[in-house]
Amino acid sequence: MMTNWTSYFREQLPEIVAELRTYVEMESPTHNKQAVDRLGLLIAERFRELGCRIERLPQETYGDQLRIEYGEGDEQILVLGHFDTVKEIGTLAKEPWREEDGRLYGPGTYDMKAGIVFAYFALRAIISHKLPLRKKLVFFWNTDEEIGSVSSEQLIRQEAARSKYTLVLEPAAGDGSLKTSRKGGGEFFLTATGRAAHAGNDHALGVNAIEELAHHVLAIQSFTDYAKGTTLSVGTIKGGSVSNVVPDWATADIDVRVQSHDEAERITRLMNELSPVLAGAELKLAGGIAKPPMERTDGTAKLFSLAQEQARLEGFELTECGVGGTSDGNFAADAGCPTLDGLGPVGDGAHASHEHVVVDAIPGRMAVLLRLLTTL
Numbered sequence: 001m002m003t004n005w006t007s008y009f010r011e012q013l014p015e016i017v018a019e020l021r022t023y024v025e026m027e028s029p030t031h032n033k034q035a036v037d038r039l040g041l042l043i044a045e046r047f048r049e050l051g052c053r054i055e056r057l058p059q060e061t062y063g064d065q066l067r068i069e070y071g072e073g074d075e076q077i078l079v080l081g082h083f084d085t086v087k088e089i090g091t092l093a094k095e096p097w098r099e100e101d102g103r104l105y106g107p108g109t110y111d112m113k114a115g116i117v118f119a120y121f122a123l124r125a126i127i128s129h130k131l132p133l134r135k136k137l138v139f140f141w142n143t144d145e146e147i148g149s150v151s152s153e154q155l156i157r158q159e160a161a162r163s164k165y166t167l168v169l170e171p172a173a174g175d176g177s178l179k180t181s182r183k184g185g186g187e188f189f190l191t192a193t194g195r196a197a198h199a200g201n202d203h204a205l206g207v208n209a210i211e212e213l214a215h216h217v218l219a220i221q222s223f224t225d226y227a228k229g230t231t232l233s234v235g236t237i238k239g240g241s242v243s244n245v246v247p248d249w250a251t252a253d254i255d256v257r258v259q260s261h262d263e264a265e266r267i268t269r270l271m272n273e274l275s276p277v278l279a280g281a282e283l284k285l286a287g288g289i290a291k292p293p294m295e296r297t298d299g300t301a302k303l304f305s306l307a308q309e310q311a312r313l314e315g316f317e318l319t320e321c322g323v324g325g326t327s328d329g330n331f332a333a334d335a336g337c338p339t340l341d342g343l344g345p346v347g348d349g350a351h352a353s354h355e356h357v358v359v360d361a362i363p364g365r366m367a368v369l370l371r372l373l374t375t376l
Contacts (some may be wrong), residue, residue: 003058004315005367006315006363006364009367016362017130020331022042024109027091027107028063032057032088033063036063041118044068047123052094052123053068055069056354059151062143066140066141066143069138069139070137071135072136073136076136076162077117078140078163078337079138080166081139082145083113083116083141083142084142084144085111085146086351093125094353095179095353095355097100102243102358104357109356114343115171118344122370133374134236138163140152140155140159142156148290156328156331157334160333160335160336160337164302164337165337165338166333167369167373168327168332169344174348177321178304178342180300180307181259181320182294182323183257183259184261184293184294184326185255186258187290188285188288189287190216192212192250192282193249193282193284194249196248197208198246199229199245203246206247206248209240209250212283213237213252216283217237220271221234225263229260232255235254238250253275254287258293260293260295294326294333294339300333302338303340307372312370325343345357346361
């Protein structure tokens with residue numbers, strides 16, 4: 001194998017940057033199926049030109065999922081990524097593609113169109129240099145990750161269950177670290193129902209739903225345990241109609257993040273144990289923890305150790321961290337597959353106007369990905 005793939009990819013940077021620009025300037029917000037499919041067709045064609053087997057998995061509401069296969073054998077490595085973005089059509093007019101101070105700006109650069117570009121150029125190098133693979137490669141490019149992978153979760157779980165390893169090309173953490181754990185998360189919706197009454201004439205006859213909800217807001221916030229990586233945040237509350245009527249309804253949206261399956265079970269149990277405080281009040285709970293945590297397992301630790309070794313062969317160090325955000329890696333890990341996340345670009349600003357990728361870090365990250373694909 002070539003001694004320094006970083007130098008190889010550095011020579012290809014103009015072409016790599018041009019390819020990323022093409023993807024970024026094809027805006028692909030999750031809810032615009034036509035736009036997402038347009039980019040999906042281009043990505044599929046790029047990989048088809050490399051000799052990959054392409055399977056488009058039709059979706060009614062969201063973009064068609066892409067399953068791309070290369071190589072032979074019973075064992076496979078799953079490579080995960082998504083090409084939908086949170087940025088609506090027209091964002092480019094306000095946040096145009098530009099290269100400035102060694103950074104590439106534009107909607108979807110960092111999260112995470114660069115990751116798919118990395119996979120394409122890594123695979124192209126593997127093919128052009130006739131590098132042997134130990135396992136078949138399966139690239140699953142998702143089209144609705146930004147809204148929780150509603151149409152792709154089961155497909156990802158099934159693919160991960162038959163894979164030896166999963167590599168996730170989501171961006172690295174802000175300091176460039178790979179992600180060896182992610183919190184799980186979801187939303188609960190708590191609604192209190194009371195009894196309306198005239199606030200002046202019949203105050204005593206009313207059951208104040210906002211008062212009922214207030215008791216539970218304090219209780220829910222107290223479930224937070226920073227030492228265990230568990231947070232609950234009552235993010236919005238609504239209720240009542242006008243000030244002179246005792247409110248007969250109130251509702252709260254609660255964001256939940258958990259670092260372990262045990263904590264997910266604890267919080268789910270506590271939320272379901274909430275019961276009315278005021279006589280005559282009722283509670284209704286909906287939602288839950290939709291994404292399980294991606295815990296740092298022995299398998300993940302071994303994958304990170306291997307990535308570290310490959311980075312050192314390229315002359316740089318890799319670090320690891322755990323993060324609060326979720327990805328499709330959560331599903332792969334929950335399916336029992338050792339998962340390493342954050343193998344995509346170094347940069348910052350996911351979902352923000354300053355979203356960008358650091359150009360100088362691209363060749364090294366591609367080199368590590370190539371080495372992992374050919375070593376595992």
